[in-house]
Amino acid sequence: MTKVMTLICERSCDLNDHLDERSQVKEVPGCYVVKFPCSGMIQPLMVEAALKSGADGVVVTGCQIGDCYYREGNKMIRERLLGSRPPTLKKGTDRRRIIGLWLSKVQVHRFISEVKEFVTDLDKLGPVGPAK
Amino acid sequence: MALPKVYTDSLAYFCLKAEDATNQILTSKYNPFYYHGALPQFFLWVLFLSGLLLFAYYIPTIDNAYSSERLINAFTSVDFITNQIPFGAVVRGIHRYAGDAMVLTIILHALRVWWTDRYRQYRWLQWFSGIVLLGFVFFIGQTGYYLVWDQRSLVLTRMTCYAFEALPVIGPGLKAWFLNGEAITNLTLSNYLFIHIGLSFFLLSGLWLHYVRMARPVVTPPPVINYALMAILMFVVFMYPITMDRMANLTQQPSNFDIDWFFLWPYAMLTSWDPTVFWLAIVGVTVFVSLLPLPFLNNNLSGNVLAPVDAAEVVGSKCVGCQLCDKDCPYEAIEMVPAPAGSKFKLLATVLPHRCSSCGLCVGACAFDAIDLPDMPDAEVTKKIKTLLAQS
Numbered sequence: 001m002t003k004v005m006t007l008i009c010e011r012s013c014d015l016n017d018h019l020d021e022r023s024q025v026k027e028v029p030g031c032y033v034v035k036f037p038c039s040g041m042i043q044p045l046m047v048e049a050a051l052k053s054g055a056d057g058v059v060v061t062g063c064q065i066g067d068c069y070y071r072e073g074n075k076m077i078r079e080r081l082l083g084s085r086p087p088t089l090k091k092g093t094d095r096r097r098i099i100g101l102w103l104s105k106v107q108v109h110r111f112i113s114e115v116k117e118f119v120t121d122l123d124k125l126g127p128v129g130p131a132k
Numbered sequence: 133m134a135l136p137k138v139y140t141d142s143l144a145y146f147c148l149k150a151e152d153a154t155n156q157i158l159t160s161k162y163n164p165f166y167y168h169g170a171l172p173q174f175f176l177w178v179l180f181l182s183g184l185l186l187f188a189y190y191i192p193t194i195d196n197a198y199s200s201e202r203l204i205n206a207f208t209s210v211d212f213i214t215n216q217i218p219f220g221a222v223v224r225g226i227h228r229y230a231g232d233a234m235v236l237t238i239i240l241h242a243l244r245v246w247w248t249d250r251y252r253q254y255r256w257l258q259w260f261s262g263i264v265l266l267g268f269v270f271f272i273g274q275t276g277y278y279l280v281w282d283q284r285s286l287v288l289t290r291m292t293c294y295a296f297e298a299l300p301v302i303g304p305g306l307k308a309w310f311l312n313g314e315a316i317t318n319l320t321l322s323n324y325l326f327i328h329i330g331l332s333f334f335l336l337s338g339l340w341l342h343y344v345r346m347a348r349p350v351v352t353p354p355p356v357i358n359y360a361l362m363a364i365l366m367f368v369v370f371m372y373p374i375t376m377d378r379m380a381n382l383t384q385q386p387s388n389f390d391i392d393w394f395f396l397w398p399y400a401m402l403t404s405w406d407p408t409v410f411w412l413a414i415v416g417v418t419v420f421v422s423l424l425p426l427p428f429l430n431n432n433l434s435g436n437v438l439a440p441v442d443a444a445e446v447v448g449s450k451c452v453g454c455q456l457c458d459k460d461c462p463y464e465a466i467e468m469v470p471a472p473a474g475s476k477f478k479l480l481a482t483v484l485p486h487r488c489s490s491c492g493l494c495v496g497a498c499a500f501d502a503i504d505l506p507d508m509p510d511a512e513v514t515k516k517i518k519t520l521l522a523q524s
Contacts, residue, residue, distance in 0.1 A: 034516055043496050050521065064151070071491075087497070088457055105148055
């Protein structure tokens with residue numbers, strides 16, 4: 001089964017009613033969720049750790065760009081993933097396996113459909129190869 | 133008392149839905165909802181510039197004993213600006229409607245931070261200073277209406293004196309300060325001009341308190357939004373040209389006047405309310421709104437609201453002094469200090485707990501696992517990620 005690790009801001013889409021007891025999104029089996037107070041807290045190191053520990057892909061989710069309950073958190077992690085703000089991802093990281101979704105609390109259905117699409121993309125990519 | 137939680141949640145829901153709909157049309161980069169704090173600041177600059185032009189021709193007196201040929205006073209100078217100076221009426225219109233727009237955008241700003249729960253705990257100073265500054269905005273705007281010195285200005289002046297007289301202890305002093313003496317004289321108008329302009333600069337410097345601690349405050353909307361706002365403003369200026377009553381006549385007691393509901397609503401209240409009830413209502417509402425962040429008025433809260441949140445903590449042995457957290461912290465809560473003797477590095481990050489919002493952005497900025505939120509160390513997050521992926 002394709003495994004997806006979702007690192008999500010707890011003020012972004014409200015997944016509370018969509019998680020089972022193993023922190024798995026009910027609609028997308030294999031999609032596990034770890035919540036953060038703000039997406040700005042997510043380290044590129046954590047994204048890399050997820051890919052190394054068996055995830056086929058990582059979904060980083062924060063509030064809509066322009067909106068942040070604190071300040072600037074989603075912009076910061078977005079720039080870190082895109083490589084314009086340190087610390088960035090390591091060079092060998094497979095960027096096709098990482099997506100960023102910037103969704104507000106009310107956009108749960110958008111989240112689920114985007115993740116399902118991501119899973120089909122990951123299936124086409126095949127399993128994670130050895131680190132380059 | 134306070135709004136039930138389900139209701140405040142639905143207000144937040146309403147905000148997010150409205151913003152999402154706006155994003156569909158304008159994209160998040162040009163969504164005015166995301167610059168709700170910068171919009172009043174933009175109108176403040178418009179007011180300063182248009183006010184400077186008006187100030188050039190304004191004469192703050194009610195009569196001029198030295199000029200026998202033609203009466204030169206506040207009213208005739210405003211009349212001169214309106215009818216003789218090229219585009220004078222337009223500048224007056226901009227000054228008036230930009231003031232209205234400033235009040236409107238401040239209210240939108242306040243409602244949004246309230247409904248989306250961004251006004252309490254470490255933000256209490258922003259909330260409280262905002263209320264005080266809004267009070268100043270109302271008073272500055274009202275003095276603008278006294279300055280025209282038409283019949284309306286006279287009614288407003290007399291109503292203000294009437295309201296001040298109802299105040300115990302400080303009432304007579306306030307009235308004497310307001311009129312700059314015991315009766316309406318030339319000195320009254322110069323005092324109005326001083327209050328109007330002096331308090332505006334006080335407002336501008338008071339905004340420092342509103343912005344303090346914000347790293348990179350968003351005080352300017354993108355130019356496209358500014359142009360759009362100016363276009364809307366000019367449309368209103370030309371569609372609803374600004375009016376003037378007859379010159380104030382101290383021997384008359386005018387009673388009817390047009391009300392600008394953004395600024396003159398207290399006078400509408402005063403026409404039907406007892407002045408004591410009026411002051412109790414004003415003070416009561418202000419105190420209630422100021423205390424909104426307190427737990428007993430707030431169902432979203434538990435625990436002590438005035439205590440700082442659990443601030444981030446630096447792991448001294450891991451910090452290399454790279455300053456990344458210091459640069460990224462949105463609340464300027466990180467201070468770089470010289471590293472202790474014997475350290476390999478020059479600097480050490482420290483957290484100012486009273487500024488910290490516990491958002492964890494510094495954790496994301498650290499490539500050395502050297503800073504942690506106390507209830508969510510990054511080592512545990514990584515462990516959780518690995519555990520979740522290891523199952524099944």
